[in-house]
Amino acid sequence: MTDELFDELVQRVRATSDQAASDGRALQDQLTKPRGSLGVLEDLGVQLCAIAGSCPPPVPEPVTIAVFAGDHGVVAEGVTPWPQEVTAQMVANFCGEGAAINVIARHVGAEVVVVDVGVATSIPGPASGLLRRNVALGTKNLAFEAAMTSDEVAAALAVGVDVANGALARGAGLLVTGDMGIGNTTASAALIAALTGSSPEQVTGRGTGIDDETLARKIRVIESALARLGTEASPRRVLAELGGLEIAAMAGFIIAGAAARVPIVIDGVIAVAAALCAGSLAPASRSYLIAGHRSSAPGATVGLGHLELTPLLDLSLRLGEGSGAALAVPLVQAAAKILREMATFESAGVSDNEVVE
Amino acid sequence: MTDELFDELVQRVRATSDQAASDGRALQDQLTKPRGSLGVLEDLGVQLCAIAGSCPPPVPEPVTIAVFAGDHGVVAEGVTPWPQEVTAQMVANFCGEGAAINVIARHVGAEVVVVDVGVATSIPGPASGLLRRNVALGTKNLAFEAAMTSDEVAAALAVGVDVANGALARGAGLLVTGDMGIGNTTASAALIAALTGSSPEQVTGRGTGIDDETLARKIRVIESALARLGTEASPRRVLAELGGLEIAAMAGFIIAGAAARVPIVIDGVIAVAAALCAGSLAPASRSYLIAGHRSSAPGATVGLGHLELTPLLDLSLRLGEGSGAALAVPLVQAAAKILREMATFESAGVSDNEVVE
Numbered sequence: 001m002t003d004e005l006f007d008e009l010v011q012r013v014r015a016t017s018d019q020a021a022s023d024g025r026a027l028q029d030q031l032t033k034p035r036g037s038l039g040v041l042e043d044l045g046v047q048l049c050a051i052a053g054s055c056p057p058p059v060p061e062p063v064t065i066a067v068f069a070g071d072h073g074v075v076a077e078g079v080t081p082w083p084q085e086v087t088a089q090m091v092a093n094f095c096g097e098g099a100a101i102n103v104i105a106r107h108v109g110a111e112v113v114v115v116d117v118g119v120a121t122s123i124p125g126p127a128s129g130l131l132r133r134n135v136a137l138g139t140k141n142l143a144f145e146a147a148m149t150s151d152e153v154a155a156a157l158a159v160g161v162d163v164a165n166g167a168l169a170r171g172a173g174l175l176v177t178g179d180m181g182i183g184n185t186t187a188s189a190a191l192i193a194a195l196t197g198s199s200p201e202q203v204t205g206r207g208t209g210i211d212d213e214t215l216a217r218k219i220r221v222i223e224s225a226l227a228r229l230g231t232e233a234s235p236r237r238v239l240a241e242l243g244g245l246e247i248a249a250m251a252g253f254i255i256a257g258a259a260a261r262v263p264i265v266i267d268g269v270i271a272v273a274a275a276l277c278a279g280s281l282a283p284a285s286r287s288y289l290i291a292g293h294r295s296s297a298p299g300a301t302v303g304l305g306h307l308e309l310t311p312l313l314d315l316s317l318r319l320g321e322g323s324g325a326a327l328a329v330p331l332v333q334a335a336a337k338i339l340r341e342m343a344t345f346e347s348a349g350v351s352d353n354e355v356v357e
Numbered sequence: 358m359t360d361e362l363f364d365e366l367v368q369r370v371r372a373t374s375d376q377a378a379s380d381g382r383a384l385q386d387q388l389t390k391p392r393g394s395l396g397v398l399e400d401l402g403v404q405l406c407a408i409a410g411s412c413p414p415p416v417p418e419p420v421t422i423a424v425f426a427g428d429h430g431v432v433a434e435g436v437t438p439w440p441q442e443v444t445a446q447m448v449a450n451f452c453g454e455g456a457a458i459n460v461i462a463r464h465v466g467a468e469v470v471v472v473d474v475g476v477a478t479s480i481p482g483p484a485s486g487l488l489r490r491n492v493a494l495g496t497k498n499l500a501f502e503a504a505m506t507s508d509e510v511a512a513a514l515a516v517g518v519d520v521a522n523g524a525l526a527r528g529a530g531l532l533v534t535g536d537m538g539i540g541n542t543t544a545s546a547a548l549i550a551a552l553t554g555s556s557p558e559q560v561t562g563r564g565t566g567i568d569d570e571t572l573a574r575k576i577r578v579i580e581s582a583l584a585r586l587g588t589e590a591s592p593r594r595v596l597a598e599l600g601g602l603e604i605a606a607m608a609g610f611i612i613a614g615a616a617a618r619v620p621i622v623i624d625g626v627i628a629v630a631a632a633l634c635a636g637s638l639a640p641a642s643r644s645y646l647i648a649g650h651r652s653s654a655p656g657a658t659v660g661l662g663h664l665e666l667t668p669l670l671d672l673s674l675r676l677g678e679g680s681g682a683a684l685a686v687p688l689v690q691a692a693a694k695i696l697r698e699m700a701t702f703e704s705a706g707v708s709d710n711e712v713v714e
Binding site: 031032033034037038039040041081082083085086089090092093096098099100102103104106107108124125296312313314315316317318319323327330331333334337338341342343347348349350351353 | 388389390391394395396397398438439440442443446447449450453455456457459460461463464465481482653669670671672673674675676680684687688690691694695698699700704705706707708710
């Protein structure tokens with residue numbers, strides 16, 4: 001995908017429909033429930049109207065969960081207790097249907113597409129179904145140099161666009177972001193700091209389990225990377241400096257979904273970083289996002305606030321893979337069905353207190 | 358159902374299994390995810406082990422949602438803007454499959470059983486499928502007198518037990534409480550105050566939409582009812598004084614589910630009041646409860662704290678009907694499937710950081 005084609009795609013990400021949102025609000029108020037009593041689910045239904053440009057909205061199905069896997073050179077700094085090989089091992093586990101995301105996807109009736117966009121080590125076993133789109137064998141170490149070249153950024157964005165377009169061609173009505181990459185909470189925290197203007201201390205967490213000393217090291221690494229960027233870096237330059245390959249792919253995936261007016265459920269802190277990247281490249285893409293959950297990583301909350309997204313779940317999840325987003329899928333579909341299937345006060349012969357009084 | 362038979366049922370509510378819980382914790386730590394990374398979902402899976410007495414636990418299905426409908430004499434005090442007829446109209450709407458709970462139940466693959474345990478006015482239309490177990494045409498006005506006689510309490514409890522036993526006979530693996538009753542947030546707030554030792558101000562909310570003046574009246578009504586009770590009232594006496602018929606039935610439903618070692622997902626503030634009643638009659642029943650969501654009613658949070666339950670959803674719902682609990686059903690089932698279907702570090706050949714280090 002050339003930069004020109006990508007820019008054309010970005011141009012196709014338009015504002016969502018105010019008219020459909022307004023129609024959605026009006027319909028919510030006619031349904032047989034006290035006004036506003038379905039809380040966040042009502043807002044979500046209205047957002048689905050705005051995204052689709054129709055009221056009621058289509059039920060967002062079928063669902064494609066794309067799990068983008070990539071490695072991070074920053075693991076050389078000792079920011080995680082997990083060996084880098086675990087990225088490849090987990091890719092094999094996804095393909096073997098044994099990971100949490102596989103279980104949750106089957107449960108909610110979603111397909112899982114596993115994508116190697118930047119795994120550094122050999123993926124064991126048959127890895128059947130794996131999309132082999134490796135752009136590089138992991139990123140460079142962001143502590144000392146740019147994680148990606150500008151060509152790698154473009155290639156990784158294109159992988160995400162292709163995966164989204166493949167799902168859309170199969171009829172996907174809802175896209176879900178997933179991720180795997182040892183070291184990726186460091187890259188994500190760096191991106192969230194850079195794109196929200198927050199300090200590394202505010203956005204850096206313990207990933208999948210590190211001690212105080214490692215946390216301090218992780219923060220120092222992020223500080224040194226941010227120091228290279230300055231304040232005027234372009235979105236692509238930020239992505240290149242901080243990585244990662246899977247995060248760039250997720251940004252492309254989000255932008256392609258938004259261009260097709262399909263809602264995208266984002267997962268935890270890695271997805272929040274990708275969503276901020278997507279928003280910096282294509283600002284209108286934010287309106288197409290649904291936050292599946294509030295990850296326990298501090299950067300997730302900072303990023304969600306910046307994106308003005310209210311997470312649907314808050315279950316102290318910190319797994320990644322798309323697990324929290326996938327768990328939220330039934331809520332998203334329920335929000336659409338409420339608007340499509342509930343009776344109105346008039347059709348059901350129920351007294352409406354705002355009329356009766 | 359005689360009081361003796363009910364007491365026998367209460368005796369059958371036993372503590373959940375510590376051994377199965379311990380096995381569940383051990384299994385969680387072998388699955389291919391960082392330990393604890395599925396947060397609340399891991400705790401929920403362990404609870405399902407403890408309830409079933411087996412690890413992994415069965416998938417909690419099929420699901421029966423019972424919606425208990427009853428009216429409240431306290432509506433004469435002007436505690437709600439909705440006319441009492443709406444209870445009967447909504448029962449007809451449930452039977453006609455047009456209410457929010459019907460839409461959500463279809464979505465999550467649950468059956469809905471609608472029970473008239475105390476509706477005051479005529480239920481319009483065919484109301485096909487309605488279980489007609491009316492104990493009284495609504496409660497008396499709790500502002501001035503006992504809402505129910507002791508015979509009515511016993512009869513309403515028995516309705517709930519019968520409905521649960523019917524569902525269990527059809528093979529139900531998960532029970533969900535639902536409720537409908539204009540005025541029932543007043544009775545629930547009174548029960549929560551009485552059973553948690555909280556003040557009426559702490560637990561009384563705006564129900565489905567009332568102004569400051571009505572809220573103050575609602576609190577005064579609850580204060581006057583509590584003044585009749587004293588501090589040594591038995592659980593049945595508390596239920597009799599404050600009502601309602603549907604709340605007593607829900608308490609019986611919970612106790613029968615717990616006696617059968619089946620988990621029960623409770624909904625919002627009405628269900629929390631019923632769960633507190635169930636807990637006062639059969640203390641071990643609390644361990645079988647799963648809080649579907651945190652209702653925006655203040656009494657719900659007070660009651661959940663007293664029951665030591667962490668709600669799965671927090672979506673500012675305040676509808677009732679079982680809607681929040683039904684929305685949480687996919688999460689409960691996912692928690693069981695995680696334990697049943699995920700690969701272990703050993704089976705998937707994934708490096709475990711706690712071994713590697």
